[in-house]
Amino acid sequence: MDVTPILDGLNKAQREAVTADNQALLVLAGAGSGKTRVLVHRIAWLIATENISPHAIMAVTFTNKASHEMKNRVESLLGRSASSMWIGTFHGLAHRLLRAHARDAELPDTFQILDSDDQLRVIKRVMREMNLDDNEWPPKQAQWFINKQKDEGKRPKDIQHNGDLFISTHTKVYHAYQQACATGGLVDFAELLLKAFELLRDNQHLREHYQERFLHLLVDEFQDTNGIQYAWLRLISASNCGITIVGDDDQSIYGWRGAKIENIQRFDREFSDAKTIRLEQNYRSTGTILKAANAVIANNQERMGKNLWTDDSEGEPISLYAAFNEQEEARFMAARIADWHQQGNAYSECAILYRSNAQSRVIEEFLLQRQIPYRIYGGLKFFERAEVKDTLAYLRLMYNNQDDAAFERVVNTPPRGLGQKSVEKVREMARIDQSTLWEAAQKIVAESALTPKATAALSGFIELVKLGYEEFHPLPLSEQIQLTIESTNLMEMYAKEKGEKALARKENLAELASAAREFDVEDYPDLSPMTAFLAHASLEAGDTQAEQYEDCVQMMTLHSAKGLEFPLVFIAGMEEKLFPHMMSMEEADKLEEERRLAYVGITRAMKKLYLLYAEKRRLWGKETYPAVSRFIREIPAQLKEEVRLNSQLSQPVFAGESESAQGANGFNLGQFVEHPKFGVGVILNYEGEGAQARVQVNFDSVGAKWLVLAYAKLEAC
DNA sequence: ACGTCTACCGTTTTT
DNA sequence: CGGTAGACGT
Numbered sequence: 074m075d076v077t078p079i080l081d082g083l084n085k086a087q088r089e090a091v092t093a094d095n096q097a098l099l100v101l102a103g104a105g106s107g108k109t110r111v112l113v114h115r116i117a118w119l120i121a122t123e124n125i126s127p128h129a130i131m132a133v134t135f136t137n138k139a140s141h142e143m144k145n146r147v148e149s150l151l152g153r154s155a156s157s158m159w160i161g162t163f164h165g166l167a168h169r170l171l172r173a174h175a176r177d178a179e180l181p182d183t184f185q186i187l188d189s190d191d192q193l194r195v196i197k198r199v200m201r202e203m204n205l206d207d208n209e210w211p212p213k214q215a216q217w218f219i220n221k222q223k224d225e226g227k228r229p230k231d232i233q234h235n236g237d238l239f240i241s242t243h244t245k246v247y248h249a250y251q252q253a254c255a256t257g258g259l260v261d262f263a264e265l266l267l268k269a270f271e272l273l274r275d276n277q278h279l280r281e282h283y284q285e286r287f288l289h290l291l292v293d294e295f296q297d298t299n300g301i302q303y304a305w306l307r308l309i310s311a312s313n314c315g316i317t318i319v320g321d322d323d324q325s326i327y328g329w330r331g332a333k334i335e336n337i338q339r340f341d342r343e344f345s346d347a348k349t350i351r352l353e354q355n356y357r358s359t360g361t362i363l364k365a366a367n368a369v370i371a372n373n374q375e376r377m378g379k380n381l382w383t384d385d386s387e388g389e390p391i392s393l394y395a396a397f398n399e400q401e402e403a404r405f406m407a408a409r410i411a412d413w414h415q416q417g418n419a420y421s422e423c424a425i426l427y428r429s430n431a432q433s434r435v436i437e438e439f440l441l442q443r444q445i446p447y448r449i450y451g452g453l454k455f456f457e458r459a460e461v462k463d464t465l466a467y468l469r470l471m472y473n474n475q476d477d478a479a480f481e482r483v484v485n486t487p488p489r490g491l492g493q494k495s496v497e498k499v500r501e502m503a504r505i506d507q508s509t510l511w512e513a514a515q516k517i518v519a520e521s522a523l524t525p526k527a528t529a530a531l532s533g534f535i536e537l538v539k540l541g542y543e544e545f546h547p548l549p550l551s552e553q554i555q556l557t558i559e560s561t562n563l564m565e566m567y568a569k570e571k572g573e574k575a576l577a578r579k580e581n582l583a584e585l586a587s588a589a590r591e592f593d594v595e596d597y598p599d600l601s602p603m604t605a606f607l608a609h610a611s612l613e614a615g616d617t618q619a620e621q622y623e624d625c626v627q628m629m630t631l632h633s634a635k636g637l638e639f640p641l642v643f644i645a646g647m648e649e650k651l652f653p654h655m656m657s658m659e660e661a662d663k664l665e666e667e668r669r670l671a672y673v674g675i676t677r678a679m680k681k682l683y684l685l686y687a688e689k690r691r692l693w694g695k696e697t698y699p700a701v702s703r704f705i706r707e708i709p710a711q712l713k714e715e716v717r718l719n720s721q722l723s724q725p726v727f728a729g730e731s732e733s734a735q736g737a738n739g740f741n742l743g744q745f746v747e748h749p750k751f752g753v754g755v756i757l758n759y760e761g762e763g764a765q766a767r768v769q770v771n772f773d774s775v776g777a778k779w780l781v782l783a784y785a786k787l788e789a790c
Numbered sequence: 791a792c793g794t795c796t797a798c799c800g801t802t803t804t805t
Numbered sequence: 806c807g808g809t810a811g812a813c814g815t
Contacts, residue, residue: 136804164805188805262805297804330803429801434807451803488791612805632802654801670802693800694806 079117079150083110090317090350091115097344099337100319103381104366104676105357105638108319109139112291113146115317116158119289120151129288131159131309133166135297137613139636140165143293156595159287163302164262165612167269171260172600172608174279178272181258183473183604186611190457191478192216192261198481199249202504210242218243219250223263224299224331226270256509257477263301270305284311295320295340299331303339316344322377323370326632326670328662337377355381357638357679359388365682365708366675372707373665381676391682391713393705398689399432399646403439406643409683410445410626413641420446423641424627426634426674428652432645433628440626450629455615460567460578461585465610467557471542472603474511477503481510487566490530495523499531511535537561550602551590558582588615631674642678647686648699649755671704684713688757698771700745700755740768746787748772748780753790 080088087107090100091114102108116132119125134140140161147155159166168186171178187195196219197212222232229248234241254260260268273280290310292298295318298306310316318340325334341347355363363381370376396402406425414420425436425447433449440447455461463486466479473479484499485491502522503513517523518532541560545553558564567578589606597605627639631652646652653667675682684705690697705713740746740756747753754772766782780787 134804139804162805186805189803265805294804326802327804329801431800431807490791492791614805630802633804635804651801656801666802691806 076118076122079114079121083107083114084354086350086352086354087111087114090352091118093348093350095346095348096315097340097347098315098317099340099347099349100317100352101337101349101377101379102319102321102352103355103379104321104324104673105355106352106381107356108321108352109143109146109293111352112293112317112319113143113150116147116289116291117150119315125288127155127157129286130291131166131287131289132161132291132293133306134160134162134293137162137165139293162612163298163305164265167265167305168608168612169597170269170272171265172597174272174276177276177279178268180260180268181473181475183475184258184260185469185473185476185479186265186608187254187259187261187478188457188611188614189216189262190462191259194481195253195257195259195478196246196250198500199253200246202500203246203249205242205246210246215243215246215250219247220261220263221331222247223267224301226267226301226304253477256475256507258473258475259478266301266305270301270308273305273308280308281311283309284314287314289315289317291317291319293319296322296325296334296337297327297332298336299333303333303336307343321379322375323373323379323669324635324673326635326666326673328666334375351379353379353381355383355676358383358676359385359680361388361390361712362675362678362682365391365712366672368709368712369668369675369704369707370672373668375662375665389681391684391708392716393713394683394685394716395701396685396687399435399687399691400439402645402685402687403436405685406436406645406683407439407443407445409643410440410641411443414445418640420624420626422639423643424629424634424637424639424677425643425645426629426631426677427645428631428654428670429646430630432651436628436645446623446625447628448623448625450627450633455581455584455588456610457614458578458581460563460581461610463563464554464558464561464582464585465607467538467541467561467563468554468603469607470511470538471546471557472607474538475509477510480514483561484510484514484531484534487562489534490526491534492527495527495531498523546603549590550592550606551586553603554589555586558586631670634677635673638677638679640678640680641683642674642681643683643685644674645685646690647684647702647705648690649702650697650699651690652702652704668704671702684708698757700757700771740787740789745790746770747790748788749786751778754778 080091083091087110090098090111100108100111102111112132116130119130120127132143134143144155144160161169171180175182175184193212193216196216200207200210200212200215229244229251232240232244234244254264273283287309290306292306320337322334322337325332328334341349360383363383367380394405396405410420410423413423427433430451437447463483466482469476469479470483484496499510499513499517502517503510506513514531514535518528518535521528523531537560541557545556564579564582567575567582570578592606592609594602594605597608600608650658653664657663657667686699686701686705688698690699740759745753745755748770751772754770756768757771758769760767764783767779768782769779772778
């Protein structure tokens with residue numbers, strides 16, 4: 074076969090990575106260096122020249138988006154279907170494994186997937202049954218604890234509490250929660266991974282089967298793998314397996330969620346002939362932007378080391394804008410975007426990035442005012458919306474009566490006269506009999522154990538679900554859904570709500586039926602259409618609803634910007650305590666993760682980057698005088714320019730960075746100083762000269778103060 | 791069973 | 806300051 078198209082257009086390092094014949098290959102791929110390209114081309118190379126069967130290849134990603142993209146690109150490069158390859162997310166592949174071997178994994182064939190929201194509900198219920206006060210023991214915390222344990226491969230029996238009440242209590246919750254999941258046939262996200270790991274660990278036959286099958290394992294975004302994912306990969310990749318991992322330690326921004334960058338070093342250690350290839354040529358950004366990114370990330374200690382470069386021109390300097398406050402910050406961005414659009418550029422080519430979602434509000438206001446269309450990423454995904462989940466809960470219950478989570482959700486939705494105390498009776502009965510809620514409900518109806526009205530309502534509910542299944546299940550998916558929406562009166566209930574929300578809800582319900590119509594069962598071989606659809610709904614929660622067709626400005630957090638690129642990028646709120654965030658400033662490793670986030674943000678920009686900060690910001694109703702983010706100060710002065718024209722209130726932040734431009738009084742704006750009485754603060758402003766010289770300092774202890782330099786004993790620190 | 795009030799809380803979120 | 810979850814009152 075002619076391999077030209079596979080190697081064409083690749084640079085030296087990329088080509089080396091694609092054709093490497095090492096058993097273990099580590100590709101350290103900088104931002105915009107073509108890592109997906111390498112992965113896709115390597116798969117094609119293995120098939121076309123090494124005669125590896127597609128059947129023997131597994132490629133793992135973190136997001137559905139990435140796995141779809143990989144699959145499509147492999148198919149178009151090879152010119153044939155990639156369906157015999159296992160390409161998917163960690164969760165998707167784990168799910169596939171568990172479905173194929175449900176019995177071995179000790180799961181019912183009908184098991185359903187809990188998303189985080191469902192999981193929290195189950196945990197709440199379990200904790201209530203344990204009589205744990207939810208002020209003292211927040212369910213969120215228990216959820217976090219359970220998932221953390223699972224991410225580390227731990228079951229309740231593996232947890233040492235050493236008398237620690239926090240750990241021992243949460244371990245009990247974990248245990249009870251597992252029991253609840255087992256009776257309901259429910260599996261949460263972390264459980265998918267852990268169960269899939271245990272399945273292979275404890276079943277030699279299966280393990281060997283898959284180890285023999287997969288001759289090549291490729292993993293994307295390896296810096297984001299957690300403990301259990303790493304362990305799972307190790308299990309599958311036996312000695313004969315080639316393993317390629319691609320990642321960037323500088324873009325690891327999910328440590329707070331269990332991702333372990335150390336896994337990269339660990340890989341290097343544990344896979345003996347591992348070869349490391351660095352992709353450092355960047356095809357995205359200007360020289361200036363890359364230099365800034367390199368300079369910022371160079372301040373991190375824990376790095377494998379990498380320096381991005383480009384053939385591209387230097388481009389424009391990075392613009393800094395010191396806004397008076399967050400409104401003015403938003404106003405400035407809106408004005409710049411309007412200019413940009415007027416020059417014939419698309420709105421969709423520019424992005425506004427921020428550290429936390431709360432910042433989006435003000436920005437939205439000003440875009441709205443200027444009538445600039447925008448789209449905010451984040452928020453509820455399609456399959457996470459209440460009306461959609463209600464419908465799905467009915468379907469889940471129809472197909473799996475054991476599903477207690479679904480039962481709880483819809484037993485009184487829409488309201489049918491089953492109040493808190495009636496439902497509590499059902500729960501109690503289930504507890505006593507060690508049965509599911511569904512079984513308990515039937516028993517209660519048979520015994521007429523509730524008031525006549527409530528008994529009738531409960532019986533009506535049971536009939537509704539039973540009948541729904543009997544009548545609908547032979548029909549096509551979308552009809553089943555349509556009929557469910559109608560027969561349960563969900564549509565009616567939401568139609569009664571008022572306002573724009575109700576309209577959106579009705580649209581979403583209609584959309585759900587059409588999503589089912591377009592649903593491709595092929596992606597889930599061997600599953601019944603409904604089971605496949607329900608799994609799909611949990612595993613791929615879908616896009617955040619917005620008109621993607623319209624040309625609009627993209628607004629999102631820095632986290633969700635990873636992997637994307639835009640010609641024009643604004644990063645708002647470049648302020649200490651906001652970015653780096655207050656909660657991540659104390660510990661060195663957290664601060665380094667913030668810095669990586671800054672690195673991710675900067676490297677999103679292709680042509681032009683604006684960094685903004687406000688001198689005054691209202692935060693939770695309180696006025697604050699933040700200091701300029703250290704990440705701005707870490708960018709060399711020659712790469713940036715201050716765009717504020719009127720600098721009566723403030724001087725350029727980097728005025729003092731070269732000796733000649735030292736602030737008149739020996740202090741620079743943004744500099745930290747110490748005062749004998751007020752402690753540490755940051756210089757906000759200064760005015761006057763000689764004996765009249767005054768500086769405005771924002772002290773951590775007492776806030777902003779003007780001080781006469783001649784009297785105040787300020788020390789630089 | 792529904793609507794109103796209040797107390798609380800307030801990074802980031804691939805699945 | 807603003808959103809929301811749960812309590813409380815009708």
